[in-house]
Amino acid sequence: MRKFICISIILFFLIVLLASLVMISHHHKVSVKQNAVYEELIETVESVSADDEVTIEFEDKKTMYDGYSKLYERNNDMVGWIKIDETKLNYPVMQSVDNPDFYLKHGFDKEYTDYGCPYVQENCDVLLPSDNIVIYGHNMDDGSMFATLDNYKSKSFYDEHKKISFDTLTSKNEYEIVAVFTTTVYSDDGFKYYEFTCAQEKDDFENYISKCKELSLYDTGVNAEYGDKLITLSTCEYSNKNGRIVVVAKRIV
Secondary structure, rough: OOOHHHHHHHHHHHHHHHHHHHHHHHHHHHHHHHHHHHHHHHHHHHHHOOOOOOOOOOEOOOOOEEHHHHHHOOOOOEEEEEOOOOHHHHEEEEEEOOOOOOOHOOOOOOOEOOOOOOOOOOOOOOOOOOEEEEOOEEEEOOOOOOEEEEEEEHHHHHHHHHEEEEEEEOOOOEEEEEEEEEEEEEOOOOOOOHOOOOOOOHHHHHHHHHHHHHHHHOOOOOOEOOOOOEEEEEEEEEOOOOOOEEEEEEEEE
């Protein structure tokens, strides 16, 4: 009887080990595939140099940069590109107004994936633009998507990565970080940062910035005034249930 129990326990742990190895192998394959997808997109954008770049007509007599137009032709849900120098954060940004969270679980190619693709909240206008453009991305274990944002808990990381590039299809823009904070969602206790997109009054903008600065993990020394244009980047933060780390930046170029 004791021998049977020992064998059963060993078999159980062997099955668990095998299942774990299968899951790890699958996760690695998915990670490699997703990295390959976005590396190809980066190469497509970077293959068009600034000197050779041609623009094409887009909405409201604006012109779309040729590097982005090649990707827009493949998926017209693309609204921009976000990048933080010297990090893995270097991705197209999507928006699906009629299906707001589509890119939570779908990649640029619209295939299902847990990695998703960075995307803009449905009530934000990227071209206008809104006073605040809220952009979401996953915090992946392999450091991809918006995992970089978690590093902003460290002031030393911020000191070396103070600026964010967020291009639309028709303009190339640079943003300076105003505040970095953590909060929770799906709770009355958390800061509903995602509710602010357009200021009806000056006070709306100032109240938003004031709350962001109040919660900020450190003083960036950067403020924003009514009339500035903002981006708010959001990803999961795992020290709290339903936690989020949020980076707010203002456009300077």
